[in-house]
Amino acid sequence: MGWEFTLPVLRYGNRFRKHRRMMQQHLGHQAVTSFRPMQEDQVRKFLGHLLAKPDNFISHIHRLVAGMIILITYGHEVESDDDALAGLVERVMYMTASAGSVGTTLMDLLPILRHIPAWVPGMGLKRLALEIRQVVDKVMVVPFSEVKEEKASGTARPSIVANLLDEYEEMNVVDHEHEEDIMVFGMTIYSAGIDTTKSTMTTFFMMMTLYPEVVKRAQAEIDSVIGTDRLPALEDRRRLPYIDCILRELYRIQPPLPLGFPHSSTRTEDYRGWTIPNGSMAIANIWQMMRDEKVFPDPDMFSPERHINRMTAKREFALDGDGEYIDDDSDLTVEEDPSSIVFGFGRRVCPGKFFVDTVLWMTMAKVLASFDIKPYIDPVTKLEELPLFEFENDAICYPKPFKCTIVPRSAKHSQMIQAEVRE
């Protein structure tokens, strides 16, 4: 499908290490702090969009998340809902997801099928893969070429790709593989980052609609700690532990990548009496781990409360003075913190976790402080229509479309939102 040089499917080796280094350089804990003003700005705009058109919250979430990630990657600002690049990215991700979970399709299990021509009946997946490849090629080349042109004309805005191209120019050598790496790197960030983040953010609105008592408790915490004259900021994070409990419970109840990405063993290993041959595919069932009844009693219940007494000092230390999450390579168990497994494992662990942790916390805290989230009321029957806890069964689990009612908590809150948007 054209994804073969992106990090999640790169085999361990020099190229893999190079891409991980580039990820660390641009998305590591220190690096992401430079995105903070942009993140705050985008979240403020999101609040404004929610205030203006609350029913369109799903497209606002897309614009917030895709906008932020495209902005950091290419310096391209998504100005409207019909932005061509954001639309193309959405299309390619939708098409790829529809081809099935990585490592679990018939073609993954019987790779020889790849050699059967696409026109043979029953090879629909191959036809789809070829179609996807064309869109992937386009989405990889178009924004990358735009950054190059902008650099040439001196109009490029700061971005990860522009930065990597600057470094490449300074190297003063022609290295086509390196240029390809930069191009693929851009695509890796948004392909891995957008839908996963959108999934958790949309699940947040679903759960807040279904569990009004959680909204009330979060608002009570915010009101007592921050008051009602301003909205919470990341610096307040340590004093608002319940918001963190909600985030942990969101990760637990519906990990966006329930099976992570498949890994492959690089040598033969003995594990608890089993021999795992070199090259075996290993799929971690994150979803199941999050539903282990011994660790999480009544696992289908959304209960941020279950994390309150598990907030150990270790987690406290994982936040820096500004409330930003630090990778301490901590040995937290899933019980202590579901975010210790929702981002995967070992040297493949998600490099976007610092970026996303800040965005999710900030968005949730500001939304809960300023809006009530309630069930949708059918205008004809006047009855409540609750969302169903249902998700698309794709590689990235995404809530099925649902409706909810999002209203400012009061006229004062509405003014506060407007003031934030104007800032």
Ligand code: HEM
């Ligand atoms: C709630 C949001 C997110 C979740 C739950 C999530 C989860 C994951 C998981 C489970 C993996 C597989 C790790 C493994 O193989 O063990 C992964 C990989 C990855 N994620 Fe994320 N992710 C999220 C957001 C992001 C963001 C925002 C970015 C980029 C800005 C990102 C970039 C990546 C990349 C590049 C990989 C591949 C790493 C590799 O194979 O070495 N992710 N993520």
